[in-house]
Amino acid sequence: MAYGWITKSLQTLHRANWYRQVQTIDGQGGTTVSLSGQPCLNFASNDYLGLASDPRLMTAAQAAIAAYGTGSTGSRLLSGHRLIHRELEQAIARLKGTDDAIVFSSGYLANLGTLAALVDHRDLIVADQYNHSSLQMGARLSGATVAIYDHNNLDQLQHHLAHLRSQYRRCIIVTDSVFSMDGDLCPLPEILAIAHQWDTMVLVDEAHGTGVLGRTGGGAVEQLGCRQRPMVQVGTLSKALGSLGGYVTGSAELIDFLRNRAATWIYTTGLSPADAAAARAAIAILAKEPQRLAQLATNASYLRACLAQANIQYLPSDSPIVCIPVQDAATVLNLGQHLKQLGIFASAVRPPTVPTSRLRMTVMATHTQSDIEQLVEGIKAFLKIWIKGS
Ligand SMILES: *Cc1c(COP(=O)(O)O)cnc(C)c1O
Numbered sequence: 001m002a003y004g005w006i007t008k009s010l011q012t013l014h015r016a017n018w019y020r021q022v023q024t025i026d027g028q029g030g031t032t033v034s035l036s037g038q039p040c041l042n043f044a045s046n047d048y049l050g051l052a053s054d055p056r057l058m059t060a061a062q063a064a065i066a067a068y069g070t071g072s073t074g075s076r077l078l079s080g081h082r083l084i085h086r087e088l089e090q091a092i093a094r095l096k097g098t099d100d101a102i103v104f105s106s107g108y109l110a111n112l113g114t115l116a117a118l119v120d121h122r123d124l125i126v127a128d129q130y131n132h133s134s135l136q137m138g139a140r141l142s143g144a145t146v147a148i149y150d151h152n153n154l155d156q157l158q159h160h161l162a163h164l165r166s167q168y169r170r171c172i173i174v175t176d177s178v179f180s181m182d183g184d185l186c187p188l189p190e191i192l193a194i195a196h197q198w199d200t201m202v203l204v205d206e207a208h209g210t211g212v213l214g215r216t217g218g219g220a221v222e223q224l225g226c227r228q229r230p231m232v233q234v235g236t237l238s239k240a241l242g243s244l245g246g247y248v249t250g251s252a253e254l255i256d257f258l259r260n261r262a263a264t265w266i267y268t269t270g271l272s273p274a275d276a277a278a279a280r281a282a283i284a285i286l287a288k289e290p291q292r293l294a295q296l297a298t299n300a301s302y303l304r305a306c307l308a309q310a311n312i313q314y315l316p317s318d319s320p321i322v323c324i325p326v327q328d329a330a331t332v333l334n335l336g337q338h339l340k341q342l343g344i345f346a347s348a349v350r351p352p353t354v355p356t357s358r359l360r361m362t363v364m365a366t367h368t369q370s371d372i373e374q375l376v377e378g379i380k381a382f383l384k385i386w387i388k389g390s
Pocket residue numbers: 106107108109111132134176180205207208235236237238244245246
């Protein structure tokens with residue numbers, strides 16, 4: 001009886017069309033992947049630069065395994081620290097134009113550990129409504145009071161601070177830089193100005209910005225001209241950088257503090273040498289091959305232009321993430337299924353991940369114009385059938 005509620009819970013998920021399951025990709029990632037044996041154009045990955053299957057990353061990972069073995073064997077503060085970790089951290093700091101960086105085992109852990117280290121029950125977190133799950137969970141874990149503002153609503157952000165700031169010791173504004181399920185950016189210069197006014201820290205999550213935006217791939221922070229401003233930047237090595245792991249970057253003191261205080265860094269095993277080496281190789285390629293960044297931006301613009309041309313409405317996007325709003329979970333599942341039959345893989349994203357259902361597409365630097373045209377043709381065909389049927 002004690003576990004009977006799980007059966008009921010699963011039934012509820014099925015009824016709401018919220019039930020989810022894994023899909024097996026055979027072989028490597030890339031613009032074409034094999035989905036249960038069927039080749040599909042891939043518009044569902046975070047591998048923006050196509051680096052996850054780059055031979056140079058694989059060679060770097062293999063060399064690290066040969067040099068250091070597979071596991072890092074312990075926490076970074078005990079037996080788990082290798083030269084490759086330090087080299088990676090220095091490369092991240094150079095890419096982001098900051099003093100120093102610290103590498104976590106995932107971006108999720110970086111957010112949990114950083115928020116819990118920077119604020120506690122005496123403090124205030126002011127957070128965007130659409131922040132990533134790891135930021136929401138980190139806020140809860142910290143024990144701080146959390147005030148949520150409507151997505152990118154600076155008036156509400158101001159309002160919360162005016163009402164609440166004086167009652168708390170420290171305060172931190174927390175936001176994604178590129179919103180992962182929408183594709184738009186936070187108004188970072190304005191947020192930093194408000195933070196300054198209210199003596200408040202800012203944590204910005206560059207998971208979908210690093211290696212994607214900015215002249216050198218330094219992220220939305222670079223693109224929006226905010227590199228010189230004090231803030232806490234978090235990100236991942238698992239998206240544009242094609243590996244696994246998370247990082248925090250900022251002032252030398254911030255990073256030193258986290259090495260002493262972030263429980264999700266101190267009490268967990270160091271990132272594997274292979275993952276660290278692959279990420280470092282990715283950062284080197286990013287610097288050597290800026291054309292990848294340019295092509296990514298061109299492809300994202302091309303997708304938006306094709307959708308506009310076809311009169312297909314999409315959510316505001318300033319990134320390679322482009323979403324088409326769809327009225328409900330059942331319809332978006334049908335759309336996803338329809339595309340899959342055409343050999344196109346895009347994500348049907350539903351509640352509770354997002355408040356409203358949408359088709360989420362991500363373009364890669366390595367997509368061709370023809371790949372993108374096929375995607376848009378597939379969506380057009382679905383909309384024609386669907387409008388007729390409804
Ligand atoms: C993916 C993502 C993370 C988590 O990063 P992982 O390294 O995959 O754990 C954190 N924040 C945002 C905004 C993300 O999109």
